[in-house]
Amino acid sequence: MTGRIAVVGLGPGDPGHLTPRASAALADATDLVGYAPYLARVPTCPTQRRHPSDNRAESERARFAAHLAADGRSVALVSSGDPGVFAMASTLFEAIEAGASDWRTLDIEIIPGISAMCAAAARIGAPLGHDFCAISLSDNLKPWEVVARRLAGAARAGFVIALYNPRSRARPWQLGAAFDLLRPILPAPTPVAFATAVTTPEERVHITDLGQADPALADMRTLVLIGTREMRLIERPAASPWLYAPRRSSAA
Ligand code: SAH
Numbered sequence: 001m002t003g004r005i006a007v008v009g010l011g012p013g014d015p016g017h018l019t020p021r022a023s024a025a026l027a028d029a030t031d032l033v034g035y036a037p038y039l040a041r042v043p044t045c046p047t048q049r050r051h052p053s054d055n056r057a058e059s060e061r062a063r064f065a066a067h068l069a070a071d072g073r074s075v076a077l078v079s080s081g082d083p084g085v086f087a088m089a090s091t092l093f094e095a096i097e098a099g100a101s102d103w104r105t106l107d108i109e110i111i112p113g114i115s116a117m118c119a120a121a122a123r124i125g126a127p128l129g130h131d132f133c134a135i136s137l138s139d140n141l142k143p144w145e146v147v148a149r150r151l152a153g154a155a156r157a158g159f160v161i162a163l164y165n166p167r168s169r170a171r172p173w174q175l176g177a178a179f180d181l182l183r184p185i186l187p188a189p190t191p192v193a194f195a196t197a198v199t200t201p202e203e204r205v206h207i208t209d210l211g212q213a214d215p216a217l218a219d220m221r222t223l224v225l226i227g228t229r230e231m232r233l234i235e236r237p238a239a240s241p242w243l244y245a246p247r248r249s250s251a252a
Contacts, residue, residue: 003069003106006076007083007092009113010041014199017114025111026076033065034078034088042078062088062095069106082115086136086164117162120195120223123205125234125242127193127225130249132160137167137174144174151178155185160231160245163224167215175215175224182226186210191227191243194218207233207240 006025011017026032026042033039036052044050051068053061065077079087089110096103121128133154139147154161166175179192188211196204196219206217210226218224230249234242 003072004074004108005065005069005092005106006074006109006111007089008076008078008111009082009084009087009115010038010078010080011114012081012116012119012199013041013197015041017119017199019111019113022111022113025109026078028074029076030074031065031068032076032078033061033068035061038078038080042076058088058091059095062091063099065092066095066099066103066106070100070103079113080116081119082113083110084112085115085117085134116164116195116198116223117225119198120162120193120205120225123195123198123203124193124207124225126244127160127191127227127231128162129245130160130247131158132162132245134162134164136164137178138165138171139174140171144177147174148177148181151181152185155182155226158228158230158249160228161226163226165220166222166224167218168220175218179210179213179215183210186226187229190229191225191231191233193225193227193243194222195225196222198223205240207243 008022008025029048031049031051032042033051035055039050039052065075068075077088077092081087083089117128117134135150137147188209190210192208192210192213194206194217230246232244232246
C-alpha cells in the first residue's frame with residue numbers, strides 16, 4: 001500500500017511550540033484529519049483536503065484516516081500536545097489492530113509534540129524534575145474505581161501527578177472527588193498547580209495547596225499538577241512561586 005498516516009502532535013497551542021518535523025508533516029499531507037479546533041490551528045493550504053470532526057468521534061476519525069491512507073492518500077491525523085499522550089496514536093493503533101489486514105502495511109509515523117504537562121511544568125518551575133506520573137481523570141473509557149485506585153496508589157508511592165482532562169461540563173464532579181480522595185493521603189500544604197490554556201493568549205496559572213485547592217479553577221483546558229511532600233516552593237516578590245521537585249528523595 002502506498003498511503004501513509006502521520007500522527008502529528010501540534011503542541012500545547014502556540015505555533016512556536018510546533019516542531020519543525022510536525023510542520024513538515026502537515027505541509028506534506030494531502031488530507032488533514034482531526035478535531036475541528038485543532039485543525040483550525042493548522043495553516044490552510046488550497047491543495048489540501050481538511051476533514052474536521054467532533055471531539056468524541058475519535059475511533060471513527062482513526063478508521064477514516066486509515067481508509068483514506070488505504071486509498072493512497074497521505075494523511076496527517078492531528079492531536080494537541082503529544083499524539084501518544086491521551087490522544088490519537090493509541091486510537092489509530094486500536095483501529096489498525098481491529099481493522100482490515102492490509103491496514104498493517106500502511107506507512108505510519110508518530111510525530112511527537114510538546115505535551116501539556118511539559119508546557120505547564122515549564123511555566124511553574126521544574127515540578128516534573130523527578131519521579132512523576134500522568135493520569136487522565138476522564139472516566140469515559142475507564143471506570144471511576146480504576147481512576148481512584150491509580151490516584152491513591154500514585155500519591156502513596158510519592159509520585160508527582162499530572163492530571164489530564166480534570167474537568168468539563170459533562171464531567172463536573174471528578175476533580176473534587178480526586179482532591180477528597182487525596183486529602184487523607186497527602187498533607188494539606190502539598191502544592192497543587194492549575195495551568196490553563198498554557199502558551200495561548202488565555203493562559204492562566206494558579207498555585208495553591210491541597211488543603212485549599214478549588215476544583216472550580218479547572219476547565220477542559222487545564223492541566224492540574226499535584227505535588228508531593230518533598231516538593232519545594234520558592235516564593236518570589238510580585239510573582240507566583242517557583243515549584244520544583246528536588247533531586248534527592250529520602251527513604252521515608
Ligand atoms: N495529547 C495532549 C492531551 C490531550 S487530553 C497532550 O499531550 O497534551 C486533553 C487535556 O490536555 C486537557 O483536558 C488538559 O488537561 C490538557 N491540555 C491540553 N492543552 C493544554 C494547554 N494548552 N494547557 C493546559 N492543559 C492542556
